[in-house]
Amino acid sequence: MTDIISELKWRGAVNQVTDEAGLKELTQQKAIGVYCGTDPTGDSLHIGHLIPFMMLKRFQLAGHHPVIVIGGGTGAIGDPSGKNSERKLQTMDQVKKNKEHLTAQLVKLFGTENFTVVDNYDWLSKMSLLDFLRDYGKLFNVNTMLNKEIVASRLEVGISFTEFTYQILQSVDFLYLYQHHNVQLQIGGADQWGNITAGTDLIHRQAGADAKVFGLTIPLMLKADGTKFGKTAGGAIWLDPKRTTPYEFYQFWLNQDDRDVIRYLKYFTFLDQDEIAALAEKVKQEPEKREAQRRLAQEVTKFVHGQQAVDEAEHISQALFSGDVTSLTAAEIEQGFHDVPSVDVSAAKANIVQWLVDTKIESSKRRAREDVTNGAITVNGQRIRDVDFELDPTAAFSGRFVLVRRGKKRYFLARVKQ
Template identity: 45%
Template sequence: MELFEELQWRGLVNDVTSPDLENEINNGELTFYIGTDPTADSLHIGHYSSLLMAKRLQKHGHHPIMLVGGATGFIGDPKATGERSMLTPEVLAHNYEALHRQISDLFGFQMVNNLDWTKDLSIIDFLRDYGKFFNVTYMLNKETVKKRLESGISYTEFSYMILQSLDFLHLLEEYNCQMQIGGQDQWGNITSGLELIRKKKGADVKAYGLTMPLITKADGTKFGKSESGTVWLDPEKTSPYDLYQFLFNTEDAKVGEYLKKLTFLTPEEIDDLEKQQAEAPHLRPAQKALAAEVVRDLHGQEALDTALAITEALFRGRLQELTPKQRHQAVAPMEKMEIAANLPLEDVLVQTGIAKSKREAREWTKCNSIAINGVKVTDPMHIVGADDMYADDCVILKKGKKNQYCLHLV
């Protein structure tokens, strides 16, 4: 299949601004851009599909530009739920530098900062040269703005679409950038940019927009959120092991979609994995492939090997085989149960609610059902203290074959 058809098969095309774009993507050499604002010092897994979209197009001869919004970050893209908190210049500068390094290291894309062409723009020039081309009624009809009219929207956030439109015009003029790509929630901003280009450069200028469906979980919530928080691309914020576990725990109903959107596996390979998944869902072949592909692509084979080693050690109870660094990765994402140090094991089991009574705790312990850090403990009066700490002041306690707990000793 041709490239545009494959993008549709992968579920990466929500809408396009012109039917001509299919031919341009299949046969042209477009310069295009994807933008993000430096609201944090790392991208998260929810951004990953967009970045892979850029790589897919790049592999077929198109040229990606990654825009990190040093200027638009000061303003904030309007959310449907309310005003954003404004970040300080120092935080924005730190976040910009962090994202610049991350994107350059991971993907090698050409990088631009919209602060470079807006920082010296006077308010008079902004209103005369750009604001004059935006009809307020047109702006009010944009979906996100309409959602905010009842609760209220500041003029600052209302003006965001003008700044983003200015970006598209500038990149067209400076780099012959003919296409902007964004999530489906960016449709209003993208079409506003095209409208500005049409009014400033003429209707014959070739410029396009493409939006991608937002990736969600089966319950409709945002993809990239876990019980412990956002899943980041920075391995210092989300370890490769934690990322592997997040993807390994993907719902069966969504794993096929994620394989299409988040990996470079071929249609044939994905079809085969979906068949394996249907035949043996308990073995989770599709989830294993998804987790392995993403971790390897982002962090390399060594990081994937570490994630697999930690997973195997936790599953098999061979916790003593892990290095100190691997132990830290294993413990970091676990839900912690705080318990005082230097208590007898039977008291620990009762106070954490793992056992209902001391009698039950003693029975489990004497029957070889309790392990601390992978080692069986048969003495219910064993003192759980400093000598038992596995990593980060934590002890990993296992009851039976499946119930595992992370105890934080305080």
């Protein structure tokens, strides 16, 4: 089998490994189960989740078997976050709904073959308090647990017993998956090292010191300016197309800094070393063309949303760049102008001046007349100069939208009530 560990290191995807030589030898000998977990704290994944999932996808493409644990059990408790506060506990109904949404998104990324999604509620919920204390509590040293970074960082402000026990439950997960799903490797973010090594220690105590299990963490993903990757002024970038449209998703990647783009191409795409090296040279020689950013946007959007989403995003981008929006479909209008000021309007025809005032696009009839006369108003890609123009809200975009541009860049979207 391929040397996936060396590949991951070239891509800058390896932070710590419990036994790198042993893991490299094992993964070249046989297919193994590889797992990471995600707690159902929301109803959609975001691009931060892509960081471990890209690792799992690479293992899958190399012939290994990815397993994702949706923490229906641990998610009801909460992993210590490293922040100076406890996580908010969720109801079991909310956890269940979130789990259903996340599972659907994961299947889009990994398919249904050679991929498993499990819920740790299925085994943790069957364990009594006495079982927990007798079978596992005796195997964990409190002093060792206190020294784990994620716990130590919270001691000054305090941590509940509930969150303190999280690392034991995550260790139980690793043991269960080792026993029932042939999982021999757990991966996670850099902050998960303590939890992961607690799991390998538990398996060695239960299955023997020669049990071949490993832990691997991923470097903290920081942008060139030192801020955390995935955090934007507008909030999280979601994988759910209803929360972040594919066009917005594409634009996020397209707008990456030259200093970050090659690192992201290595990590978030499946392009080979030669192609990435060629793109790196283009960043140096012709940065204004932004070819590396475009390739990054294409590849990640295709992975998450499919090729059609890439085509639509590029069509919208070209239309906005040229100012010719007449070729856009109603669905593309909804995507491309998702975040511009919007208003609901009736389907009734109306005088352009009165309509602009009624929709509050213009503050007064005088201002509306001036803007129309001066050619500052464009409706559905057509410049309007006649103050007597009769606007038909159903004339374009399948009768669903009226797109107004005031000046060169100020857009407004009117949604036609049917």
